[in-house]
Amino acid sequence: MLKKLVYALAGVSLLACSSSDDPYQQSSAALGEQVLYRAHQQWQASNQQLVNSAKEFCQGEQNLAQTRDDFLQAQHAWAALQPLLIGPLNEGNRTWQVQFWPDKKNLVARQVKQFLKANPEPTLADLQRGSVVVQGLSAYEYLVFDPEIDLADAAQKQRYCPLLQQVAMHQQQLADDVVSQWQGQDGMLAQLTDFPNQRYAEPLEALTAILQAQVISLDGLKKKLGTPLGRSDKNIAQPYQAQSWRSQASLSNLSAEIESALALWQGVDTHSLRSLLAAEHADLVKQIDAAYLQAQQELAAFKQPLTALLADEQQRQALFTLYDSFDRLHRLHEKEVARALGVQLGFNAHDGD
Amino acid sequence: MRGFSFAHISVLALAINLAACGDSESTPVAAPSAAPVAATVTAVPATPAADVQAVSREQVINHYAEIAHATFADALTTAQALQQAVKAFLAAPSADTQHAAKEAWLAARVPYMQSEVFRFGNALVDEWEGQVNAWPLDEGLIDYVDGDYQYALGNDGATANIIANHSIQIGEEKIDVSELTAELLAGLNELGGSEANVATGYHAIEFLLWGQDLNGTQPGAGERSYTDYLTDTNCTGGNCERRGQYLKVVTELLVDDLTAMTAQWAADNPENYRAELQAESTEQGLRKAFFGMGSLSLGELAGERMKVALEASSTEDEHDCFSDNTHNSHFYNAKGVRNVYLGEYKKVDGSVLTGPSIAQLVQSGDAGADQLLQETLAATEKSLQVMVDAAENGMAFDQMIDPENTQGQQIVRAAIAALVEQTTAIEQAALALGITELNPDTADHAF
Numbered sequence: 136m137l138k139k140l141v142y143a144l145a146g147v148s149l150l151a152c153s154s155s156d157d158p159y160q161q162s163s164a165a166l167g168e169q170v171l172y173r174a175h176q177q178w179q180a181s182n183q184q185l186v187n188s189a190k191e192f193c194q195g196e197q198n199l200a201q202t203r204d205d206f207l208q209a210q211h212a213w214a215a216l217q218p219l220l221i222g223p224l225n226e227g228n229r230t231w232q233v234q235f236w237p238d239k240k241n242l243v244a245r246q247v248k249q250f251l252k253a254n255p256e257p258t259l260a261d262l263q264r265g266s267v268v269v270q271g272l273s274a275y276e277y278l279v280f281d282p283e284i285d286l287a288d289a290a291q292k293q294r295y296c297p298l299l300q301q302v303a304m305h306q307q308q309l310a311d312d313v314v315s316q317w318q319g320q321d322g323m324l325a326q327l328t329d330f331p332n333q334r335y336a337e338p339l340e341a342l343t344a345i346l347q348a349q350v351i352s353l354d355g356l357k358k359k360l361g362t363p364l365g366r367s368d369k370n371i372a373q374p375y376q377a378q379s380w381r382s383q384a385s386l387s388n389l390s391a392e393i394e395s396a397l398a399l400w401q402g403v404d405t406h407s408l409r410s411l412l413a414a415e416h417a418d419l420v421k422q423i424d425a426a427y428l429q430a431q432q433e434l435a436a437f438k439q440p441l442t443a444l445l446a447d448e449q450q451r452q453a454l455f456t457l458y459d460s461f462d463r464l465h466r467l468h469e470k471e472v473a474r475a476l477g478v479q480l481g482f483n484a485h486d487g488d
Numbered sequence: 489m490r491g492f493s494f495a496h497i498s499v500l501a502l503a504i505n506l507a508a509c510g511d512s513e514s515t516p517v518a519a520p521s522a523a524p525v526a527a528t529v530t531a532v533p534a535t536p537a538a539d540v541q542a543v544s545r546e547q548v549i550n551h552y553a554e555i556a557h558a559t560f561a562d563a564l565t566t567a568q569a570l571q572q573a574v575k576a577f578l579a580a581p582s583a584d585t586q587h588a589a590k591e592a593w594l595a596a597r598v599p600y601m602q603s604e605v606f607r608f609g610n611a612l613v614d615e616w617e618g619q620v621n622a623w624p625l626d627e628g629l630i631d632y633v634d635g636d637y638q639y640a641l642g643n644d645g646a647t648a649n650i651i652a653n654h655s656i657q658i659g660e661e662k663i664d665v666s667e668l669t670a671e672l673l674a675g676l677n678e679l680g681g682s683e684a685n686v687a688t689g690y691h692a693i694e695f696l697l698w699g700q701d702l703n704g705t706q707p708g709a710g711e712r713s714y715t716d717y718l719t720d721t722n723c724t725g726g727n728c729e730r731r732g733q734y735l736k737v738v739t740e741l742l743v744d745d746l747t748a749m750t751a752q753w754a755a756d757n758p759e760n761y762r763a764e765l766q767a768e769s770t771e772q773g774l775r776k777a778f779f780g781m782g783s784l785s786l787g788e789l790a791g792e793r794m795k796v797a798l799e800a801s802s803t804e805d806e807h808d809c810f811s812d813n814t815h816n817s818h819f820y821n822a823k824g825v826r827n828v829y830l831g832e833y834k835k836v837d838g839s840v841l842t843g844p845s846i847a848q849l850v851q852s853g854d855a856g857a858d859q860l861l862q863e864t865l866a867a868t869e870k871s872l873q874v875m876v877d878a879a880e881n882g883m884a885f886d887q888m889i890d891p892e893n894t895q896g897q898q899i900v901r902a903a904i905a906a907l908v909e910q911t912t913a914i915e916q917a918a919l920a921l922g923i924t925e926l927n928p929d930t931a932d933h934a935f
Binding site: 368374 | 681800914918925
């Protein structure tokens with residue numbers, strides 16, 4: 136214990152001056168710029184594209200297939216952000232405005248209908264006053280993919296287009312606002328780079344917040360796969376409880392999340408959570424590397440959308456195996472990485488589920 | 489769900505930092521995995537100092553179990569009172585006997601909601617809970633519903649209406665429900681794998697007593713008439729006898745379930761859960777207590793029970809949605825967290841159970857952490873008292889979540905914010921006792 140304490144005090148004194156040779160500061164800064172901020176920018180760009188896409192579709196300059204593709208891009212960029220939810224996006228109710236899940240009682244369909252009844256020609260202000268359920272990608276997905284809606288039909292297109300465009304607009308505003316809060320002297324990126332600051336007293340705190348976001352995401356992956364898989368006692372698949380079942384992008388979302396979680400782990404050059412542990416925790420690093428690789432390989436092996444896989448008993452077993460891989464990754468990070476870094480991870484929204 | 493700041497983990501580290509900055513020379517350290525936080529923790533005496541009222545961790549865990557037992561025992565006696573009231577109602581259905589049964593249900597919720605802090609962390613309770621308090625439900629599984637009823641997509645059970653049918657069809661399976669027994673109904677929970685299929689427990693009883701709340705975010709709760717239980721030609725809603733039988737059976741089952749759970753927490757039984765808990769390390773016992781407090785505060789109460797309903801303006805996601813008792817349920821959930829920390833429980837008979845508390849342990853380890861948690865627990869109770877007062881003055885929880893009701897929304901937001909603060913303080917208190925890994929499931933897991 137004494138040895139540990141000496142290391143700790145020496146380590147702490149090192150962190151103090153944000154010196155460029157402090158590995159904690161370097162990792163926080165590198166992950167902030169290369170992984171976290173970059174993913175926020177990609178999300179912002181995908182929303183800009185979504186606005187253009189909705190507009191062109193509604194003006195008759197673009198077909199439905201392309202419109203759906205553009206939506207899938209935005210949804211993918213959003214899924215990739217899940218392990219990276221620290222800072223502005225994580226505050227207020229912003230994430231809820233982008234995607235509403237789990238949607239246990241199909242609120243999306245009900246609320247879109249109610250909203251359009253009350254606001255046949257919605258303005259952005261109307262949308263922003265309403266429930267988060269109609270403001271985000273979940274509503275957009277409902278409009279462009281739901282089997283009950285056919286946007287190729289002119290009358291329906293005319294009916295739904297105002298909402299489609301306002302949702303895209305709201306998403307863009309949200310993304311612009313969040314990204315602007317990453318920039319500047321007191322922006323989020325600076326707070327991951329220069330310490331102490333208003334948000335973090337030292338780099339280890341920033342890394343703890345990053346690890347916490349990663350752990351919440353890995354925990355969430357279990358929920359996102361486990362819910363449709365039907366892990367209750369009855370052991371019956373629940374395809375409509377899957378995230379993004381309408382766009383059949385459930386698995387693609389999971390892959391995007393895993394890739395981002397891995398990006399945090401591997402980092403850039405030599406600055407990452409992995410590199411911080413490499414010297415003293417070689418076994419753990421090996422285990423985690425292997426666990427990511429396994430999850431990636433299992434995901435890549437699925438050639439059909441989740442709904443189809445759920446209907447096939449053999450594939451369903453493979454999905455259970457994937458669940459176990461997510462569980463392993465989750466536990467390795469929540470317990471072992473936190474322990475190796477010597478930090479306490481706080482409670483999160485999944486606790487108690 | 490929230491911005492997470494870890495200001496607390498490095499108060500000591502920061503102090504050291506500031507001192508170190510004067511030094512122009514930083515000694516390079518070979519170990520990047522140095523653990524300042526663990527060191528911070530070990531630097532704090534984990535055992536009570538001699539001058540503080542000394543309580544042992546064993547005593548604290550024992551008293552934690554004592555409070556659990558007293559709370560479940562009260563939940564049981566109030567459920568038995570509910571059972572008597574239901575019997576009286578069914579024997580002579582009238583507005584008065586129905587009202588008495590509703591009052592008994594409301595009274596039964598008071599201790600039960602305080603017991604939920606034991607659910608998280610103690611897997612035994614969590615696994616038992618589904619049959620007792622599952623929600624939100626697709627109530628069309630049980631009885632008739634309004635035409636505009638909203639249910640889970642793909643749930644075959646959502647409109648099965650057990651009361652009106654002697655057999656129900658779920659997918660390819662046909663189930664005989666002609667005889668309504670506890671065993672049958674318990675087996676229908678999560679029918680077809682859907683969590684929304686809830687056939688038993690407090691909320692099934694609530695639905696049978698109140699009926700659907702068709703007022704949305706407008707004033708008013710469920711308005712089921714007592715005539716739904718008249719077994720003569722004045723029966724409304726059809727199948728009154730079966731409805732009465734259903735209500736009778738699920739109320740009995742609730743009493744049985746609470747009897748079993750109360751026994752799990754009784755002292756001096758080497759075979760029960762309490763014995764198992766007390767045989768574990770005190771660290772794991774405290775971890776379970778903290779996990780229950782933190783999970784209920786943040787993920788469940790602030791998140792699932794308030795924020796989902798608020799942000800989605802969803803009355804489908806209101807906890808006691810038929811009776812509009814949600815404000816009380818929230819209040820007593822939070823009360824349960826406070827009970828566990830302070831080692832205090834005010835029983836239904838008015839007496840107060842006190843004893844060695846987690847608060848005392850934390851106080852001797854880190855007085856500041858104890859003070860902060862006590863303050864935030866009090867602040868949460870105050871914010872939920874505001875919610876209770878507003879509801880009693882005519883603004884129920886489902887009205888507060890109306891997007892147009894800014895004042896109501898603010899009441900819910902304030903309660904959520906208080907719970908978030910409280911959760912951070914719970915984390916710090918755990919840290920003061922050297923508990924860095926908060927999840928008992930993960931902490932127990934070996935690779």
